[in-house]
Amino acid sequence: xxxxxxxxxxxxIARGAFEAGVKLSSAYPGTPSTEISEFLAKYDEVYTEWAxxxxxxxxxxxxxxxxxxxxxxxxxxVGLNVASDPLxxxxxxGVNGGLVIVxxxxxxxxxxxxxxxxxxxARSAHLPLIEPSDSAEAKEFLKFxxxxxxxxxxxxxxxxxxxxSHSQSVVPLxxxxxPEDRTYERCVPKYVMMPASAIxxxxxxxxxxxxxxxDGSAFPINRTELRDRKIGFITSGIAYQxxxxxxxxxxxxxLGLINPLPKRLIEEFIATVDEVYVFEELEPVIEEQIRAxxxxxxxxxxxxxxxxYSANMLRRVLYGEDLAAFSVAEAPKRPPILCPxxxxxxxxxxxxxxxxxxxxxxxxxxxxxxxxxxxxxxxxCMGSSISLLHGMEMARGKEYIKNWVATIGDSTFLHTGINxxxxxxxxxxxxxxxxxxxxxTGMTGHQxxxxxxxxxxxxxxxxxxxxxxxxxxGVPRVxxxxxxxxxxxxxxxxxxVNGDTLTVIIxxxxxxxxxxxxxxxxxxxxxxxxxxxxxxxxxxxxxxxxNADGTVKIDETMCNGCxxxxxxxxxxxxxxxxxx
Amino acid sequence: xxxxxxxxxxQGTLLTSRIIGKTALAAGLDVKISEVHGMAQRGGSVVTxxxxxxxxxxxxxxxxxxxxxxxxxxxxALRYAHYxxxxxxxxxxxxxxDPMTVVIGAAKYPENIIDTLRAEHTVYTVDxxxxxxxxxxxxxxxxxxxxxxxxxxxxxxxxxxxxxxDTVPQKTVEINTLAFLRGYNS
Numbered sequence: 001x002x003x004x005x006x007x008x009x010x011x012x013i014a015r016g017a018f019e020a021g022v023k024l025s026s027a028y029p030g031t032p033s034t035e036i037s038e039f040l041a042k043y044d045e046v047y048t049e050w051a052x053x054x055x056x057x058x059x060x061x062x063x064x065x066x067x068x069x070x071x072x073x074x075x076x077x078v079g080l081n082v083a084s085d086p087l088x089x090x091x092x093x094g095v096n097g098g099l100v101i102v103x104x105x106x107x108x109x110x111x112x113x114x115x116x117x118x119x120x121x122a123r124s125a126h127l128p129l130i131e132p133s134d135s136a137e138a139k140e141f142l143k144f145x146x147x148x149x150x151x152x153x154x155x156x157x158x159x160x161x162x163x164x165s166h167s168q169s170v171v172p173l174x175x176x177x178x179p180e181d182r183t184y185e186r187c188v189p190k191y192v193m194m195p196a197s198a199i200x201x202x203x204x205x206x207x208x209x210x211x212x213x214x215d216g217s218a219f220p221i222n223r224t225e226l227r228d229r230k231i232g233f234i235t236s237g238i239a240y241q242x243x244x245x246x247x248x249x250x251x252x253x254x255l256g257l258i259n260p261l262p263k264r265l266i267e268e269f270i271a272t273v274d275e276v277y278v279f280e281e282l283e284p285v286i287e288e289q290i291r292a293x294x295x296x297x298x299x300x301x302x303x304x305x306x307x308x309y310s311a312n313m314l315r316r317v318l319y320g321e322d323l324a325a326f327s328v329a330e331a332p333k334r335p336p337i338l339c340p341x342x343x344x345x346x347x348x349x350x351x352x353x354x355x356x357x358x359x360x361x362x363x364x365x366x367x368x369x370x371x372x373x374x375x376x377x378x379x380x381c382m383g384s385s386i387s388l389l390h391g392m393e394m395a396r397g398k399e400y401i402k403n404w405v406a407t408i409g410d411s412t413f414l415h416t417g418i419n420x421x422x423x424x425x426x427x428x429x430x431x432x433x434x435x436x437x438x439x440x441t442g443m444t445g446h447q448x449x450x451x452x453x454x455x456x457x458x459x460x461x462x463x464x465x466x467x468x469x470x471x472x473x474g475v476p477r478v479x480x481x482x483x484x485x486x487x488x489x490x491x492x493x494x495x496x497v498n499g500d501t502l503t504v505i506i507x508x509x510x511x512x513x514x515x516x517x518x519x520x521x522x523x524x525x526x527x528x529x530x531x532x533x534x535x536x537x538x539x540x541x542x543x544x545x546x547n548a549d550g551t552v553k554i555d556e557t558m559c560n561g562c563x564x565x566x567x568x569x570x571x572x573x574x575x576x577x578x579x580x
Numbered sequence: 581x582x583x584x585x586x587x588x589x590x591q592g593t594l595l596t597s598r599i600i601g602k603t604a605l606a607a608g609l610d611v612k613i614s615e616v617h618g619m620a621q622r623g624g625s626v627v628t629x630x631x632x633x634x635x636x637x638x639x640x641x642x643x644x645x646x647x648x649x650x651x652x653x654x655x656x657a658l659r660y661a662h663y664x665x666x667x668x669x670x671x672x673x674x675x676x677x678d679p680m681t682v683v684i685g686a687a688k689y690p691e692n693i694i695d696t697l698r699a700e701h702t703v704y705t706v707d708x709x710x711x712x713x714x715x716x717x718x719x720x721x722x723x724x725x726x727x728x729x730x731x732x733x734x735x736x737x738x739x740x741x742x743x744x745x746d747t748v749p750q751k752t753v754e755i756n757t758l759a760f761l762r763g764y765n766s
Binding site for chain 1: 589598602613614617624639643645662664665677678679681683687700
């Protein structure tokens with residue numbers, strides 16, 4: 001009997017890669033794509049790695065493909081922007097061994113900086129895009145994607161979304177099929193994209209896309225489900241599930257191939273049903289093409305381009321009401337916050353006390369933007385903190401940035417921050433960059449990176465010394481400080497922003513959630529000595545709350561004993577003691 | 581069956597949803613579970629869903645469709661109670677965790693939440709943290725809460741315990757079993 005397992009979408013994608021005989025996968029962590037690589041790393045047959053960024057990851061996978069093996073790169077939607085440079089040209093070169101790029105979109109922006117739609121990128125890069133709608137399909141469609149990649153000589157984008165990646169459903173397992181490594185043959189017109197070759201390959205790209213649009217109508221990943229013919233839905237991915245939930249009797253054309261669209265299949269479906277709804281999250285990618293073919297369909301005039309869809313949303317449109325039975329209660333919001341014992345809090349508390357603005361970056365430390373820390377003023381994309389600070393200085397002069405710093409995490413610094421730092425050195429900047437070095441990729445769930453000394457597979461490797469790296473590119477002043485040394489940090493930051501020398505401060509202390517740490521201490525507030533001044537509350541630690549009389553209480557199960565609150569208590573009421 | 585589990589990031593709601601899902605799977609049912617990863621996990625309000633039956637489509641539970649809502653904290657119970665269907669069951673871990681908005685004085689923690697909820701719903705409460713501490717490990721509070729919920733969800737005690745033993749870390753099987761039974765028999 002086939003073994004059935006309940007699997008996370010990302011687990012199923014990894015399993016699909018394993019069964020498809022993938023030999024190499026390279027990735028940079030990013031919610032909601034991260035776990036694909038972590039699951040894949042458990043299979044000994046597959047070489048997996050963390051790359052410093054998505055561009056590197058895709059190029060590594062492309063190298064493996066050219067060398068004749070099945071390979072994969074995984075990233076989140078905004079990661080594909082970083083990998084766009086190789087992406088658009090790999091569409092021209094095509095592949096040797098199958099090459100699949102798994103891209104996880106985040107409709108609803110659960111953990112991202114925007115809500116872009118990868119299907120638009122697939123269209124502009126002229127690459128096939130496949131989208132599954134549950135874990136079992138994720139595994140099967142991924143195997144199909146590799147077959148497609150090899151038979152049409154093209155990289156394939158495999159799109160997932162947060163709901164799919166992070167939901168579990170039942171998956172029947174199969175054995176791994178080990179494909180023969182393909183022979184490499186030197187072929188300049190295919191692999192060397194200089195103008196003479198690229199002009200020729202552009203023709204190939206268009207012909208390939210036209211052929212796939214034709215053939216796609218017969219692909220098994222598209223499915224027509226005819227039921228009541230009064231209403232028909234054209235849909236894909238997780239949106240299909242909402243359609244089945246809200247309109248179980250309606251006919252459905254469920255697309256697995258989103259680019260190029262299988263035109264004939266869609267036209268047949270439209271001819272079969274009276275009224276057609278296109279139900280797709282985010283951009284009207286399917287809808288606009290169908291309209292351009294001259295058909296009248298319902299779509300974005302009824303359904304938003306923002307956020308995740310739901311069955312209730314569809315019910316409201318179809319039946320004028322949803323299933324909600326009770327009204328929504330008023331409840332104070334509970335946004336995410338930095339954890340107890342988080343070293344970022346210490347750095348931000350110092351910056352806050354010095355009234356310094358920070359150009360921020362991508363990581364947990366984005367939470368330094370909100371009350372009560374209120375330090376971060378900008379967050380755009382990976383690595384941007386350093387370049388934004390530089391732009392401000394070059395535009396308005398060095399005095400303008402005396403109350404500004406850039407803050408960036410260790411993993412993000414290695415991703416794309418280093419390029420921006422080189423730019424500062426080269427163009428004679430004087431700003432202050434703080435690397436929040438918590439020894440891990442924190443927000444995505446603690447992945448190794450090039451400065452942690454371990455690979456994705458957990459093997460020991462060289463750990464890049466961030467201070468030496470900064471010095472080697474010519475940063476004149478590099479200072480490492482313990483992130484919890486509040487006084488040392490305050491002094492160093494003040495000196496740095498007031499000076500005229502480009503400075504990198506490495507604020508170092510491990511993430512409070514990093515495995516293998518012990519927290520021998522716990523903080524306690526002596527309510528007799530507490531003067532109710534509220535200074536400790538300004539650091540925004542979730543373990544600290546107020547008693548009814550205004551004194552402070554520290555929850556001992558939440559407290560990690562970092563002692564930051566103690567540093568801010570002028571009256572000696574808070575004490576850090578060995579945990580009982 | 582539609583089950584929704586809400587709490588504060590770090591309370592162990594994910595493990596709870598996985599145990600419920602596995603128990604349903606072991607009973608031969610189709611199961612879908614939806615989880616929250618990434619930034620929202622950092623002390624924020626977190627939601628997971630478990631759905632099972634002969635065939636399950638969407639992995640989420642929507643407003644007005646939850647048979648059982650398991651809340652690991654009072655305010656979170658209040659925030660999501662409207663997801664219950666009429667006649668649904670609300671399980672509340674009777675504890676208070678102040679969100680930062682309350683700590684810094686930007687909002688007030690609502691009074692008498694349990695009474696408010698009882699006006700519209702069938703509510704069962706348990707002080708999971710206290711019971712967990714009593715049996716020697718405050719971190720097993722999720723098993724206490726799961727135990728209470730399990731009695732209202734269905735499946736047999738043996739079916740639950742088999743999956744629990746298989747899912748929690750080996751070293752904690754005994755204390756988790758004890759915690760589950762305290763909740764189950766409360």
